[in-house]
Amino acid sequence: MSEDKGRPGASGVRQLKYREALNEALREELRRDESVFVIGGGIGQRGGSYKVTVGLLDEFGPRRIIDAPIAEASFTGAGVGAAITGMRPVVEILFVDFTSLIIDQIVNQAAKYRFMSGGKGRVPMVLRTQGGSGNGLAAQHSQSLEAWYYHVPGLKVVMPSTAHDAKGLLKSAIRDDDPVIFIEHKLLYMTEGPVPQDEYTVELGVGDIKRGGSDVTIVAWSNMVPRVLSAAEKLAARRIEAEVIDPRTLVPLDKQLILESVKRTEHLVIVQEAVRRGGVASDIASIVQAEAFDYLDAPIEIVAGKNTPIPFNVQLEKACVPQEADIIEAVQRVLHL
Amino acid sequence: MYSRQFLEELYRTVYTIRVFETECIKLYRQGLIIGYFHPYLGEEAIATGVCAALRKDDYIVSTHRGHGHCIARGGELKKMVAEVLGREAGYCRGRGGSMHIADLKTGNIGANGIVGAGIPIGVGAGLGIYVRGGDQVVAIFFSDGACNNGVFAESLNLAAIWDLPVVFVLENNQYAVSSPIEEMSRIPDLHRRAEGYGVAAYAVDGNDVLAVYEKTTEAIEACRSGKGPVMVEAKTYRHGGHHVNDPGLYMPEERLEYYKARDPVKLAREHLAAQGQCSECDITTIEQQVLEAMEQAVEYAKDCPAPSVEEFLKEVEQN
Numbered sequence: 001m002s003e004d005k006g007r008p009g010a011s012g013v014r015q016l017k018y019r020e021a022l023n024e025a026l027r028e029e030l031r032r033d034e035s036v037f038v039i040g041g042g043i044g045q046r047g048g049s050y051k052v053t054v055g056l057l058d059e060f061g062p063r064r065i066i067d068a069p070i071a072e073a074s075f076t077g078a079g080v081g082a083a084i085t086g087m088r089p090v091v092e093i094l095f096v097d098f099t100s101l102i103i104d105q106i107v108n109q110a111a112k113y114r115f116m117s118g119g120k121g122r123v124p125m126v127l128r129t130q131g132g133s134g135n136g137l138a139a140q141h142s143q144s145l146e147a148w149y150y151h152v153p154g155l156k157v158v159m160p161s162t163a164h165d166a167k168g169l170l171k172s173a174i175r176d177d178d179p180v181i182f183i184e185h186k187l188l189y190m191t192e193g194p195v196p197q198d199e200y201t202v203e204l205g206v207g208d209i210k211r212g213g214s215d216v217t218i219v220a221w222s223n224m225v226p227r228v229l230s231a232a233e234k235l236a237a238r239r240i241e242a243e244v245i246d247p248r249t250l251v252p253l254d255k256q257l258i259l260e261s262v263k264r265t266e267h268l269v270i271v272q273e274a275v276r277r278g279g280v281a282s283d284i285a286s287i288v289q290a291e292a293f294d295y296l297d298a299p300i301e302i303v304a305g306k307n308t309p310i311p312f313n314v315q316l317e318k319a320c321v322p323q324e325a326d327i328i329e330a331v332q333r334v335l336h337l
Numbered sequence: 338m339y340s341r342q343f344l345e346e347l348y349r350t351v352y353t354i355r356v357f358e359t360e361c362i363k364l365y366r367q368g369l370i371i372g373y374f375h376p377y378l379g380e381e382a383i384a385t386g387v388c389a390a391l392r393k394d395d396y397i398v399s400t401h402r403g404h405g406h407c408i409a410r411g412g413e414l415k416k417m418v419a420e421v422l423g424r425e426a427g428y429c430r431g432r433g434g435s436m437h438i439a440d441l442k443t444g445n446i447g448a449n450g451i452v453g454a455g456i457p458i459g460v461g462a463g464l465g466i467y468v469r470g471g472d473q474v475v476a477i478f479f480s481d482g483a484c485n486n487g488v489f490a491e492s493l494n495l496a497a498i499w500d501l502p503v504v505f506v507l508e509n510n511q512y513a514v515s516s517p518i519e520e521m522s523r524i525p526d527l528h529r530r531a532e533g534y535g536v537a538a539y540a541v542d543g544n545d546v547l548a549v550y551e552k553t554t555e556a557i558e559a560c561r562s563g564k565g566p567v568m569v570e571a572k573t574y575r576h577g578g579h580h581v582n583d584p585g586l587y588m589p590e591e592r593l594e595y596y597k598a599r600d601p602v603k604l605a606r607e608h609l610a611a612q613g614q615c616s617e618c619d620i621t622t623i624e625q626q627v628l629e630a631m632e633q634a635v636e637y638a639k640d641c642p643a644p645s646v647e648e649f650l651k652e653v654e655q656n
Contacts, residue, residue, distance in 0.1 A: 037468050063468050069498070074457040074491035081461020082444055085396060087459075087468060108451050109458060114435040117447065153656050263391035 040092030384548025
């Protein structure tokens with residue numbers, strides 16, 4: 001059941017939407033393992049706001065597909081308690097912005113239980129949520145908060161950018177014995193990509209080269225990946241070949257993949273949608289400068305969101321998250337063009 | 338009427354908790370225990386009565402004042418003392434300490450340093466039972482202080498709408514750290530809040546181990562038969578401040594005297610003597626056995642090595 005890249009045109013590969021791929025992952029794991037159950041607001045009858053859980057209630061019934069009241073802290077805590085006692089809950093929080101309500105259960109409980117119990121306890125829970133800006137949902141429904149969870153020892157952080165990765169990573173996250181924060185992106189749900197017919201998983205901690213190139217390495221995750229790939233095509237027209245690396249999981253981070261690429265290209269641009277201050281990009285930059293300083297031909301460029309709450313107005317919203325033009329400019333700067 | 342053997346077991350547990358706390362406070366004063374230490378002195382009857390009513394395969398969720406719950410569930414004194422001394426042989430390999438002891442072998446999901454945070458976790462253990470099927474139950478210990486936290490209300494509602502097999506054991510010691518319940522709630526009889534969630538609730542004398550046992554037994558029967566959650570409010574009083582370094586000067590002398598006159602150890606001893614027909618001599622023998630067991634646990638723990646820093650750093654490297 002090794003990873004299949006799902007090349008389009010290969011036999012047994014379909015085009016699936018990101019949300020359909022996630023639905024398949026849930027369905028397969030619910031069938032495979034009776035200890036898996038799903039809990040969240042509006043996930044049963046309604047099938048979830050982004051339709052990820054559509055049809056699960058019909059197949060698995062209300063004991064395993066559980067509609068919860070708007071009581072995030074407690075139904076997340078219930079996930080933690082169920083996980084400690086042998087279940088594999090998938091808890092859905094509608095927006096990553098609302099995870100502010102569950103911070104205690106994630107940070108003080110789920111993340112620390114294994115450690116505090118001297119290694120005897122386990123919290124095999126997945127927290128599924130989605131973040132990001134791009135469709136006018138304003139300051140409390142558009143954030144990119146992965147750095148909060150990246151910061152806390154004991155949590156794994158997954159941020160898939162394609163349908164293929166979303167499915168394979170969610171299956172691995174459900175099978176993992178530690179708490180996993182699985183952050184989807186609202187603009188990716190309707191994107192399509194090749195997904196193998198046969199069962200597969202994507203290992204946590206293994207990044208992926210989304211595009212090969214020799215002139216500059218661009219690291220990006222979640223919805224910044226398609227944006228970077230599009231920028232890379234424009235750069236290619238000018239004979240600049242960018243290597244695009246999607247770590248897919250921020251914790252554990254596939255440091256080697258990034259370092260090896262940087263050693264080849266000698267230039268690094270990191271693109272994150274989240275605000276610049278205290279972000280994951282800064283941490284990746286610090287790792288690369290410490291471990292591959294001699295290979296770098298220019299200072300590392302970080303393209304990130306502005307240090308502001310996300311505004312409602314569409315033009316203002318665009319102005320504070322990285323756009324294709326920002327990425328192209330950063331690549332030119334790093335290459336001294 | 339209860340058998341002598343049963344009453345002996347109750348008394349042994351109540352007395353063990355008393356001795357554990359008393360001896361640990363001595364170790365604390367000697368500088369061997371550091372950090373926070375929240376004694377369960379004065380509340381021993383609640384953990385003992387509740388756990389006596391539970392089955393081996395049931396679960397409990399404990400609190401920051403959790404030593405009593407762990408002991409009443411059958412936790413090992415040696416591992417407990419080793420943990421509060423921060424030793425490798427402790428329950429949490431010296432990484433958890435007093436506030437984080439968990440013992441999954443006895444169904445003890447664990448103590449918790451965050452007031453109220455264990456309540457949804459216990460509801461989750463109940464949810465797991467609901468999803469799996471079966472007739473286990475979960476006893477969630479929490480305090481009057483936790484009742485004013487949001488997760489209390491949320492969790493009560495979750496357990497109610499899904500008919501979860503959960504006994505909410507409200508240990509009302511009448512202080513949220515140092516704040517008296519009358520100032521923190523307009524209605525100090527906190528179990529009355531349960532009605533608003535459709536949860537049956539009872540009040541019980543938290544200092545009388547038999548009263549706690551009887552009421553919890555009733556509650557557990559209801560839970561096991563699928564009638565949904567029940568709350569038991571056990572009124573009690575700490576014998577001292579919030580933690581070992583809090584003299585509790587805010588606790589009125591006369592109220593403390595009232596509760597000390599109804600000391601749970603004294604009441605359990607009286608039950609054993611009267612109902613159990615146990616002689617003074619036999620009771621003293623039990624007490625002697627408990628003291629010896631604790632002495633051995635302390636000796637054992639003192640001899641245990643501290644966790645290896647090198648090994649710890651190696652583990653951390655993998656994160």
